[in-house]
Amino acid sequence: MGATDDTRRSLGLVETQRVVLYTEDDPLVLDSGETLAPVEVAYETYGERAPGDGNVVVVCHALTGDANAAGHHGDPTRPGWWDTLIGPGKPVDTDRLFVLSSNLLGGCQGTTGPSSTDPATGEPYGLRFPLFTVSDLVRVQRRLLAHLGVERVLAAIGGSLGGMQVLQWALDHPDELNNGIVVCATARLSAQNIAFSAVARAAIMNDPDFQDGDYYGTGRGPDHGLSVARMMAHITYLSEESMRQKFGRRIQDRDEPRFDLGVDFQVESYLQHQGKAFLDRFDANSYLYLTRVMDYFDPFADPTRVRERLARCRTRFLVLSFDTDWRFDTSHSKQVVRTLTAHRVPVTFREIASPHGHDSFLLEVPEYHRTVAAYLDRALAEAR
């Protein structure tokens, strides 16, 4: 039972599929009341469906993820973003589980978002894309399941914004998820969290090339702003200690400082690289929408509504935090646990020791992986 290094393998080559889930005749009706169509969704599946759907695990991705959670698209050195966790013999064991991973609504990697064509104008939506909520993200996840004929979900799992979707799902549809695995997430961004998010958006929206979001096809876009936003976010993904170990005050490509205003320290070079590389794979408007969705997320805000919903909740939870995560530190997870427990929803909570900060959820942290593996083992055994 559980994953060991000996049996871990990668899924190898996988493929993204696309499906139109909403059409003009049957549009997506958002929380706001606005409608959206068409909505296309990019998704991948790993493993085999068991008869009766007792082994379905839905992966919800974080801010900048995509459908390719595991395996690779042709280059084994560039595996999916959660390939550490998902695969044959891994904690989310595709030898036994059927795993479904899709790109989020509002994203830019195959699912309809601000860079998609607005059928009303024939032009990309830009900022005319409607604002949506975490509930809307869940709505689209569920529509994909309906499309595939999946009737039961053994577990939904996600880190950060992914975990927020898992939590919202269990609240909105209390009898749908058998298990929810919520990793380094939160039920409510703090003022500091919102502040970082606000500065990231200011960097993008104040960029003179942003053009009110209509930069598509103009030959220029808010690349500077988006790369600054990404650089800043990266600081919050790493712990201070991991930055110290990884870079310290070392100079890039030499021993002695250059003494100039350009890139000199290794940590500068790393951040510059992260900022630039991000431009190849992410759309600035998607970044605006998905960060804003997180700011507004506050599912426990109305105590009456929470009481009603959690009274009916059939989901068991595994809530995990990392001790050096300062983007969503353990107090965020504890708040989730306290609220669930107060309403008698079963929760297993672990604070995992890991030096890697928020990024830990993407990395091979043994205690973390053992905990997820053991939890899913038991969930699968109970479902049988």
Added chain:
Amino acid sequence: MGATDDTRRSLGLVETQRVVLYTEDDPLVLDSGETLAPVEVAYETYGERAPGDGNVVVVCHALTGDANAAGHHGDPTRPGWWDTLIGPGKPVDTDRLFVLSSNLLGGCQGTTGPSSTDPATGEPYGLRFPLFTVSDLVRVQRRLLAHLGVERVLAAIGGSLGGMQVLQWALDHPDELNNGIVVCATARLSAQNIAFSAVARAAIMNDPDFQDGDYYGTGRGPDHGLSVARMMAHITYLSEESMRQKFGRRIQDRDEPRFDLGVDFQVESYLQHQGKAFLDRFDANSYLYLTRVMDYFDPFADPTRVRERLARCRTRFLVLSFDTDWRFDTSHSKQVVRTLTAHRVPVTFREIASPHGHDSFLLEVPEYHRTVAAYLDRALAEAR
């Protein structure tokens, strides 16, 4: 002895003076070997000089400070940046002390910096301004003292970059300062500190209106980048808890969220305001140079040199940190204290409890003010 609220008064109207300290015949020779002239310095003095200069306190300002540390320039509602600390009956008591405060080399508020005219071209220096060090900042502080005929310094005091100058001064000129008061400073920026600094510079230098630093007189400049840099820096000046108390998740000017991408939460509004207001008083190139000076500051890097210098050091230190400061947390101050103590330099160290993060050094935190007042009382008594 010491300050009490009953006796605290503001200095009232004060004036900035200017003096040319270096000329082409007698230029400033920087650490790098480069020369700079003319160098003009803006400064203010408060209180009366005692015979024999036994009561001189030099104030060293932080990244974005200026010469106007105390009193005001005509509007009592806009007092100097350290008016909480300096004035009649205050911890730096101008009834008894003679206080000198100047704008730093490389600054933009009266002292020669990148926005000053390069006599070689008749144009502003921009990025042709030479890179300088904290030692160079001290060099100019000392030249101002020489100009005023001050022969002894009872104490130099500074927070953050100001404290770094105090430390460097005591190392470079071990017999000059009787006392050094180093508040929430560091002897070495961490990788995370440098990272924030690097993102701030990227925001400025990647701004399409930066024009390689030659934006003066063009009608456009890196305003967007500079405001983003300032917004981000502000997050690091406040503690998470103080942001929670000050803003929480409250909405600006209404009860219900607007649900849009613009400014909605109070914390967003605050940061936007801070970013914009900064543009009126600060030059982007000065921001680049002064942050870079901090990155390279590493006065304890060479153990042999430190041993030699500290063996001769006559300065007594008061080192203060704040328990919620995460820009330069207490571990930075402790590192300073450990090194000084290891070389038998007398140090009094206090970690002050304050909810306000790095910004605490500018605020009226009672234990902090009592500690500075008591330290200066004793210093003054011993000097007599």
